[in-house]
Structures are given as structure tokens and as C-alpha cells.
Amino acid sequence: MAHEKIGVIGSGVMGSGIAQVMAIAGYSVVAFDVNPDVVDAAPALVTDGRFGIQGAVARGKLTQSEAEEALSRIHFTTDRDAAVVTDVIIEAIPERLDLKISLFRELDQQCPEHTILASNSSGFPVQALAAATNRPDRVIGWHWASPPPVMKLAEIVRAPQTSDKTTETICHLGTTAGKHPIVIQDSATNWGYVTNRVYGAMIREANAVVAEGVATRSEVDQLMVDCFRWPSGPYGMVSGATTGWKG
């Protein structure tokens, strides 16, 4: 089956960027948010924001007509019913397991039977979300990095129940969207998959360095940039991720 229509649930920092990427890749996208202010702000963000579609035109990555076509494929809405009748849902609501479990339970009741439910959780066990549904084979983790239009990350988190077909479909979507899908195994007990577990170890050590008075936060950041050619140090990473690198 061709997966042509994507529903994005939550259109904040990540959801709006994910909607933009999938529309540029050629998919019709319905992006829902409970907050009308977020829905009102999202079109300007994906059009003229720092990582928006017009910037891609200015850098020669898209023609003006490709940009306009991509924009015409995204519909931001406060009407959840419009977003659930899609082939693949990408969930990007806040990182709270209780919220995600109740959303997955509701989506399972409302979405067509074939719809895949993918979560952009930063680290919760995907199997906990799968267990809230009657379609555990069609539940998967698809962890993006911020800002979605720029970062190649497609950390595909396969729960024990996730089917081969679901995994292949999401990897195909990720590749089509210009990302670099890598399938990893879900963990029932650890938060963070691969990326955020390793990042968490690094931030714990950075905090120890600061607490011991060895260096300040900004010195730690600058040292890591200078030493490893990182685009940002560990503390800059936290503020960039939460604001969408708009500053």
C-alpha cells in the first residue's frame, strides 16, 4: 500500500518541522494541535521560519514552485478527526508517558485499521505505547532530531511486537524524506533509546565537571565545540532543542 497521507499529532517545535519535511517529500500532511495559537503560528514557521521552506528556496534546495506545492500539501488544524484518517500518524505531543498512552489508546479507536502509529518520543518504551492499542504490530518509534528539516536522524525503535512490514514502511518514509533510518531495539526499562542514553551520560559528566568547579557551563560548551567540532556544547544543546534553535 502506498502511504500517502500523514497525520501529525502535536504541531510544536518538532511536529511543525516534521510536517514540513514530509510535505517536501511529497506526502499530504494533516497536522493537528490542541492549542489554536500553535496552529495559527505554524504556517508562518514552516514558510518563513529559520528552517522554513523559503529558506530552502534561498539556498537553492527547492524551486519556488516546489516550495509552493509543498506548502499546499500541509494543513494545520485544531480538528483532530481530520488528522486521524491518515495512513501513518507521527505523534509529537509533550514527553509525558501518561499523555502518550492515552493518546495512543484513542488513536487506536479512531484511526483506520491499516494506520501505523509512530511516536517521536525522545525515549519512552515503544512497547508501552503498543500495549495501549489493539494494533501492536503497527506501533513503532520514529525519533527525529531538532530541527527536523536539517537533522538526518531517523532512530527507528522497534518494539518486540512491531511487524517487519511496519518497520519497512517507516524506514522507507524516512529515506524518502532524506533521513538516515537506523533500526534499533526497544528497551522496556531504559529511557532514551541510543541517542539520548549516550547524550544523558555526557550531560551527567558535564554536570559533575561544573559542580566540582573545574569549569563553567559555557567553558564546557566551548571546549566540546573546539575539541570535537560539535555544532553546540551539551548545555547549548538543551536550550536549542527546547526552543527549536530559533535564537
Ligand SMILES: NC(=O)c1ccc[n+]([C@@H]2O[C@H](COP(=O)([O-])OP(=O)(O)OC[C@H]3O[C@@H](n4cnc5c(N)ncnc54)[C@H](O)[C@@H]3O)[C@@H](O)[C@H]2O)c1
Ligand atoms: N525538541 C526537541 O529537540 C525534540 C527532539 C526529538 C524528540 N522530541 C520529542 O518530540 C515530542 C514533542 O516535543 P516538542 O519539543 O515538539 O514539544 P512542544 O511543546 O514544542 O510541542 C508539543 C505540542 O503538542 C501539543 N499537544 C499537547 N497535548 C496534545 C494532544 N493531546 N494532542 C495534540 N497536541 C497536543 C502542544 O500544544 C504543543 O504544541 C516530545 O515527545 C519530545 O520529547 C523533541
